Amino acid sequence: MQVAPAPFGTKIQLISLWVPAPVPGPGGLKKNNYLRSALRLRPWCETGREMNLNYSSKLLENAVAEFARLPGIGPKTALRMVLFMLRQEPEDVHRFSDALLQLKDGIKYCECCHNLSDTARCAICGDAGRDHSTVCVVESIRDVMSIENTMQYRGVYHVLGGVISPIDGVGPGDLTIGDLERRVQAGGVREVILALSTTMEGDMTNFYIYRKIKDSGVIVSTLARGVAVGDELEYADQLTLGRSIVHRTPFEDTFQSGNPA
Numbered sequence: 001m002q003v004a005p006a007p008f009g010t011k012i013q014l015i016s017l018w019v020p021a022p023v024p025g026p027g028g029l030k031k032n033n034y035l036r037s038a039l040r041l042r043p044w045c046e047t048g049r050e051m052n053l054n055y056s057s058k059l060l061e062n063a064v065a066e067f068a069r070l071p072g073i074g075p076k077t078a079l080r081m082v083l084f085m086l087r088q089e090p091e092d093v094h095r096f097s098d099a100l101l102q103l104k105d106g107i108k109y110c111e112c113c114h115n116l117s118d119t120a121r122c123a124i125c126g127d128a129g130r131d132h133s134t135v136c137v138v139e140s141i142r143d144v145m146s147i148e149n150t151m152q153y154r155g156v157y158h159v160l161g162g163v164i165s166p167i168d169g170v171g172p173g174d175l176t177i178g179d180l181e182r183r184v185q186a187g188g189v190r191e192v193i194l195a196l197s198t199t200m201e202g203d204m205t206n207f208y209i210y211r212k213i214k215d216s217g218v219i220v221s222t223l224a225r226g227v228a229v230g231d232e233l234e235y236a237d238q239l240t241l242g243r244s245i246v247h248r249t250p251f252e253d254t255f256q257s258g259n260p261a
């Protein structure tokens, strides 16, 4: 039987196989992380042994596979890193691996704010010079570092460990919202600043927290939202520009540095 030739212009579809991406989440590998992993697929051709690199050593292959697990690192970059490590002095490689092991074994979460710390209570919570009646709620320690870099905030923090995201299988119970409630109810907190991402999940989490603590008598505030510094108005989206007008600020506040909170 003769197979008719494909008509001119027929596209040949390439079938790609998608596999779950590893997603380490708060609290290690739990069922929610597996769910998140399954939802965030990535092409199989981008994973571990896909590049058909001919490894001359199983040890080399294992090391490359481990480096390739890092976020944003593909197998070729992983191979370059491994070969770099191979060129280092043995004591340098030991120092590198020891730093990782000590990090994993020794790092703690602050018992008060859940920030990463070497001690049971982090340096910020242990600083008597800070305003412990103002608590800034953030998603992760990277947000703590970002706000600290502004040098405008003198209160303390509460790290949630993420935001509520049903599609990712993250519910309120996976975050430290319960600890925040207990912290507020224990007294001594005057204001809670919600500093979460301006996404639907962030807004949902803001509202959930607000409902949980609004009856405690604390002031609940959120970060100002508006046109970013350096932006031209004609390029601002309608929602941002609209919020900027609704939440306009006195002009004097724009050139006065103000006192850190």
Ligand SMILES: [Zn+2]
Residues within 6 Å of the ligand: 110, 111, 112, 113, 114, 115, 121, 122, 123, 124, 125, 126
């Ligand atoms: Zn702390």
